[in-house]
Amino acid sequence: EAQVTQNPRYLITVTGKKLTVTCSQNMNHEYMSWYRQDPGLGLRQIYYSMNVEVTDKGDVPEGYKVSRKEKRNFPLILESPSPNQTSLYFCASSWGQGIIGYNEQFFGPGTRLTVL
Amino acid sequence: ELKVEQNPLFLSMQEGKNYTIYCNYSTTSDRLYWYRQDPGKSLESLFVLLSNGAVKQEGRLMASLDTKARLSTLHITAAVHDLSATYFCAVDRAYGGSQGNLIFGKGTKLSVKP
Numbered sequence: 365e366a367q368v369t370q371n372p373r374y375l376i377t378v379t380g381k382k383l384t385v386t387c388s389q390n391m392n393h394e395y396m397s398w399y400r401q402d403p404g405l406g407l408r409q410i411y412y413s414m415n416v417e418v419t420d421k422g423d424v425p426e427g428y429k430v431s432r433k434e435k436r437n438f439p440l441i442l443e444s445p446s447p448n449q450t451s452l453y454f455c456a457s458s459w460g461q462g463i464i465g466y467n468e469q470f471f472g473p474g475t476r477l478t479v480l
Numbered sequence: 481e482l483k484v485e486q487n488p489l490f491l492s493m494q495e496g497k498n499y500t501i502y503c504n505y506s507t508t509s510d511r512l513y514w515y516r517q518d519p520g521k522s523l524e525s526l527f528v529l530l531s532n533g534a535v536k537q538e539g540r541l542m543a544s545l546d547t548k549a550r551l552s553t554l555h556i557t558a559a560v561h562d563l564s565a566t567y568f569c570a571v572d573r574a575y576g577g578s579q580g581n582l583i584f585g586k587g588t589k590l591s592v593k594p
Binding site: 393394395397399404405406407409412414454456458459460461466467468469470471472473474 | 511513521522523524525528530568570572574580581582583584585586587
């Protein structure tokens with residue numbers, strides 16, 4: 365089954381304790397992205413990656429890191445989480461550049477993070 | 481800067497009524513996406529509109545795209561409770577060749593009441 369998976373689905377942590385949220389897709393997509401969703405603010409892009417070893421900042425990258433060492437994986441790293449990073453996080457993937465037809469993003473199930 | 485604006489942001493409807501959600505975007509783009517999100521769930525792709533004048537329909541939902549006006553609409557016909565969800569429109573940040581890198585509107589939270 366074609367899908368985007370994220371782990372963990374729920375996480376409660378404390379300020380300053382490094383954490384990683386994993387994201388994996390099995391569709392051979394080139395493009396992957398991380399979003400956070402907060403009430404009243406919609407989806408805001410954190411980082412995206414156009415291919416292996418190619419990443420770039422989105423609209424709200426402060427406090428986050430990413431890496432893209434393999435095509436299928438795109439982990440999100442919070443080196444020193446703070447309470448303002450409490451949010452619902454989504455990973456998404458799509459085919460990427462040069463697509464003539466449909467190129468919608470497919471979303472993972474989401475990770476609800478609480479930083480105390 | 482590319483912006484995507486939806487209105488209304490909240491919509492309370494009675495079952496059986498019709499309504500339209502509007503999505504305006506600020507720069508040239510030739511493809512537009514509509515997604516649905518149920519409470520506590522992920523986003524699900526509803527429609528992909530690839531050209532000016534494109535119209536797609538699925539059940540009680542119909543989406544259209546006017547690239548000259550930079551406007552897409554999502555029309556709801558004879559609403560039913562099952563349509564209660566948040567609806568997002570999104571635009572590809574690239575023009576003339578998709579990157580699959582989308583910018584989203586803030587979403588329209590639709591509540592259909594009996």
